Amino acid sequence: MFRRRLVAKKEEIARQRAWDSGTTPTAPERLPPGQHLVRPEQFPILDLGVHPPFDPTTWDLTLDGAVSHPLRIDWEQFRALPTVTQTRDFHCVTTWSKYDVTWRGVPFRHLAELAGVLPAAQHVIAHCGDLGYTTNVPLADMLRDDVLLAYELEGQPLSLEHGGPVRTLVPHLYAWKSAKFVRRLEFSEVDRPGFWEVRGYHNDGDPWAEERFG
Ligand SMILES: Nc1nc2c(c(=O)[nH]1)N[C@H]1C(S)=C(S)[C@@H](COP(=O)(O)O)O[C@H]1N2
Numbered sequence: 427m428f429r430r431r432l433v434a435k436k437e438e439i440a441r442q443r444a445w446d447s448g449t450t451p452t453a454p455e456r457l458p459p460g461q462h463l464v465r466p467e468q469f470p471i472l473d474l475g476v477h478p479p480f481d482p483t484t485w486d487l488t489l490d491g492a493v494s495h496p497l498r499i500d501w502e503q504f505r506a507l508p509t510v511t512q513t514r515d516f517h518c519v520t521t522w523s524k525y526d527v528t529w530r531g532v533p534f535r536h537l538a539e540l541a542g543v544l545p546a547a548q549h550v551i552a553h554c555g556d557l558g559y560t561t562n563v564p565l566a567d568m569l570r571d572d573v574l575l576a577y578e579l580e581g582q583p584l585s586l587e588h589g590g591p592v593r594t595l596v597p598h599l600y601a602w603k604s605a606k607f608v609r610r611l612e613f614s615e616v617d618r619p620g621f622w623e624v625r626g627y628h629n630d631g632d633p634w635a636e637e638r639f640g
C-alpha cells in the first residue's frame with residue numbers, strides 16, 4: 427500500500443510537470459528523452475521529508491563490506507581528502523532536469539582505493555541518514571571519474587535540503603541514485619535493491635535509456 431501510494435505520488439508529479447519551465451532546450455540532444463528543463467533559478471528538493479541535523483562532532487562516513495581496509499572517517503578527516511569541482515546536468519525520474527549544477531567533493535574512486543576494494547565487490551549500497559533510505563549502484567558505475575561524495579553546491583556548503591553535509595553524486599544516472607545524507611557505503615558481492623528500487627523504480631536508472639520503472 428505504502429509503496430503504491432509513493433509511486434503514484436511521483437507519477438502524479440511527473441504528469442503535472444510541476445517544474446516544467448516550458449523552455450525548449452537549445453541543444454535537445456543534451457536532454458534525455460521525456461525530460462523537461464527547470465528554470466535556471468530552480469532546484470527542486472525531492473526526498474522523504476526528513477533532513478537529519480548535521481553535527482560535525484558526531485558525523486562519520488563508513489566504508490565497509492568487501493574491502494580490505496574498512497574505514498570510518500570523521501568530518502575533519504573527510505574534509506582533508508582531495509576534492510574536485512565539476513559541473514554536471516542533473517536528471518530526476520519525475521521528468522525534471524537541471525543543467526550545469528556545480529559540485530565539489532571527494533572522488534568516490536579515491537575513497538574506494540583507500541578502502542581497498544576486494545575483487546568480489548560488484549555493487550555499492552549507499553545507506554543514508556533519513557529513514558533508512560538506501561540505493562544500489564554497480565561498482566563499475568561508481569568508479570567513473572565524475573562520481574563524487576559531494577559537500578559543496580555552487581560554491582556553498584551543501585545544504586541539508588540538498589542532502590548535506592555529504593551526498594553521493596552519480597550524474598549519469600537518475601537522481602534517486604545520488605544518495606543524500608549518506609553515512610555508509612557498503613561494498614557488496616550481491617546486488618541489493620534500495621528504497622525506490624524495491625518500490626517500482628528501475629534497478630539501473632539510466633536516463634538516456636529511460637529506465638524509470640522496473
Ligand atoms: N537519502 C536520500 N537520498 C535521496 C532521496 C531521498 O529521499 N533520501 N531522494 C532521491 C531523489 S528521488 C532525488 S530526485 C534526488 C533529489 O535531490 P535534490 O533534493 O537535491 O534535488 O535525491 C535522491 N536522493
Ligand SMILES: [Mo]
Binds near residue numbers: 518
Ligand atoms: Mo527523484
